[in-house]
Amino acid sequence: MFRARRRCKIFAGVLVEYVEDDFAPTTQLSTIAADRSRIRILQLAHRTMIMRRTSDMGSGEMKKLQELETFIQDLEREAYEVGAGLKNEANFSAIFDKMDKLISSETVAEMKSSDIDPVEKGEYMSFLLCMMIDKNTKRYTDDVITRELEATVDINDQQVPFRQLPIIIANESKHKTRGQLEELRRRVQIEQLNPMSVNIMQFTHDMACSYGYKNYNDFFENIEGISLSTLRHETDKLLDATEDYYKKELAHYSETFLNIPVEELAQYDLSYMRRADLFDPMFPAEKLIDAAWSTMSNMGIQAQDHPHIILDVEKRERKSPRAFCCPVRVPDKVYLVIMPHGGVDDYSSFLHELGHTLHYAHTNAALPIAARYLGDNSVTEAHASTLENLIVNPLWLERRLGIVDTDDYLRFMKFFELYMLRRYSGKLQYEMELHGGNHKVEDCAAIYAKTLTNATSVQYDPAFYISDVDNHFYCARYLRAWMLERQIRTKMIEKHDLDWFDKPDAGSLLLQMWAQGQKFKAEAISSALGYESLTFDFIIADYTG
Numbered sequence: 259m260f261r262a263r264r265r266c267k268i269f270a271g272v273l274v275e276y277v278e279d280d281f282a283p284t285t286q287l288s289t290i291a292a293d294r295s296r297i298r299i300l301q302l303a304h305r306t307m308i309m310r311r312t313s314d315m316g317s318g319e320m321k322k323l324q325e326l327e328t329f330i331q332d333l334e335r336e337a338y339e340v341g342a343g344l345k346n347e348a349n350f351s352a353i354f355d356k357m358d359k360l361i362s363s364e365t366v367a368e369m370k371s372s373d374i375d376p377v378e379k380g381e382y383m384s385f386l387l388c389m390m391i392d393k394n395t396k397r398y399t400d401d402v403i404t405r406e407l408e409a410t411v412d413i414n415d416q417q418v419p420f421r422q423l424p425i426i427i428a429n430e431s432k433h434k435t436r437g438q439l440e441e442l443r444r445r446v447q448i449e450q451l452n453p454m455s456v457n458i459m460q461f462t463h464d465m466a467c468s469y470g471y472k473n474y475n476d477f478f479e480n481i482e483g484i485s486l487s488t489l490r491h492e493t494d495k496l497l498d499a500t501e502d503y504y505k506k507e508l509a510h511y512s513e514t515f516l517n518i519p520v521e522e523l524a525q526y527d528l529s530y531m532r533r534a535d536l537f538d539p540m541f542p543a544e545k546l547i548d549a550a551w552s553t554m555s556n557m558g559i560q561a562q563d564h565p566h567i568i569l570d571v572e573k574r575e576r577k578s579p580r581a582f583c584c585p586v587r588v589p590d591k592v593y594l595v596i597m598p599h600g601g602v603d604d605y606s607s608f609l610h611e612l613g614h615t616l617h618y619a620h621t622n623a624a625l626p627i628a629a630r631y632l633g634d635n636s637v638t639e640a641h642a643s644t645l646e647n648l649i650v651n652p653l654w655l656e657r658r659l660g661i662v663d664t665d666d667y668l669r670f671m672k673f674f675e676l677y678m679l680r681r682y683s684g685k686l687q688y689e690m691e692l693h694g695g696n697h698k699v700e701d702c703a704a705i706y707a708k709t710l711t712n713a714t715s716v717q718y719d720p721a722f723y724i725s726d727v728d729n730h731f732y733c734a735r736y737l738r739a740w741m742l743e744r745q746i747r748t749k750m751i752e753k754h755d756l757d758w759f760d761k762p763d764a765g766s767l768l769l770q771m772w773a774q775g776q777k778f779k780a781e782a783i784s785s786a787l788g789y790e791s792l793t794f795d796f797i798i799a800d801y802t803g
């Protein structure tokens with residue numbers, strides 16, 4: 259959860275989103291906040307590290323690269339110390355400023371004319387261009403964060419920080435009160451935050467165009483090598499195929515969990531629904547670590563005593579209650595920070611972060627920096643989700659936690675996974691409109707509400723049309739990760755049965771994939787597993803079969 263990191267002003271865009279979901283206690287959602295924060299840092303840091311491969315640079319550049327390496331280590335260490343509760347306040351700004359001179363049009367020009375391998379140059383340019391945008395919007399995002407931190411709302415004559423509202427709403431059992439609280443939240447969003455955020459978004463779009471791209475979509479697709487339209491096609495298929503199942507289950511849970519007519523459901527009601535705290539007793543804190551270690555041990559995977567993994571389980575007042583992973587150096591120094599408190603959310607977030615940790619710690623040290631640090635983050639998200647989704651494997655639940663009556667729990671988890679898939683499909687659709695160059699930013703609020711509401715059958719408020727946007731299309735990374743994870747899971751079950759998690763051969767397959775770091779994109783891994791393409795086919799079949 260990194261509460262102290264909310265005070266950081268540098269990674270403003272990340273932190274705004276982080277707060278949105280940092281209390282979210284259900285599989286997938288629970289881990290997204292941590293990913294957003296951590297992955298953004300990694301993107302900055304790791305893209306920086308690719309520069310070390312440009313060893314043909316002169317001595318001045320080499321000195322710059324050494325400074326960058328120090329910067330990366332400082333950045334990750336700061337993330338760890340703040341998240342682990344070892345520091346009172348984050349100071350990313352000072353660390354970030356160390357690379358100020360590098361992020362300049364002069365360096366861009368230098369790179370363009372260099373003889374570096376085209377693929378390598380593409381990665382470097384991708385880093386530089388993104389960082390130029392971050393650098394140029396930093397001051398404005400600082401202002402948004404400051405305003406958010408200062409904003410309060412009046413609840414029963416008490417001034418409550420604006421940023422606590424999502425947490426309060428998610429824990430509020432009365433529908434009417436949730437609506438009243440949401441009204442307070444939307445007023446701050448509209449009156450204080452959106453005017454500034456619109457300017458940042460517009461500036462970001464203008465900068466992407468200034469690089470010579472048609473619009474931000476074009477910019478993303480070209481520098482990242484990912485087709486948004488192909489992904490959009492897959493999400494359209496998913497939305498169509500699963501609609502009947504989804505609407506039926508949504509009505510069921512609206513009635514049984516919330517006692518609200520389905521047509522009155524709003525997004526904030528789903529925040530409360532996803533608490534799903536009735537299932538928490540199934541997931542006691544004291545069994546979490548043993549369950550994880552015994553699973554890895556049975557698969558022949560070194561985890562608990564891995565020399566590259568630094569496990570931080572110490573209790574501290576300011577320590578994040580949510581597990582997180584900080585890969586300070588890949589593969590030889592990866593922090594996994596936990597403070598088990600039990601509940602389904604705790605299990606899902608720990609297993610997810612364990613997946614990232616094992617992926618980084620088992621990455622082949624001989625691989626180039628690009629393969630260890632850069633690449634398609636859909637891949638590490640898929641590996642994280644593979645372990646996270648053990649909590650929906652009935653045999654794992656039985657063997658590790660002794661749970662045999664899982665029908666109600668698994669039905670709810672299956673429904674909520676579909677909500678998330680549909681929500682992110684809607685987000686992709688919306689963000690492609692927002693960034694597509696056909697609308698003014700301020701005209702996109704209605705498009706946001708209509709698109710997300712259509713995808714989820716839950717009322718979305720236009721007020722959140724900028725705050726509910728993933729930085730640099732990270733929504734696409736998740737969607738691709740969920741496709742790949744399901745293909746990995748299907749392969750595991752085909753080859754090693756449903757209890758693959760207890761078999762060394764299954765562990766070998768995981769180790770082989772982890773060892774590759776992020777050398778390959780999600781499509782290549784899918785292909786190596788024997789699939790024709792990266793699709794939602796298995797997921798769709800699960801809801802329509």
Ligand SMILES: [Zn+2]
Nearest residue numbers: 289293639642
């Ligand atoms: Zn993740």
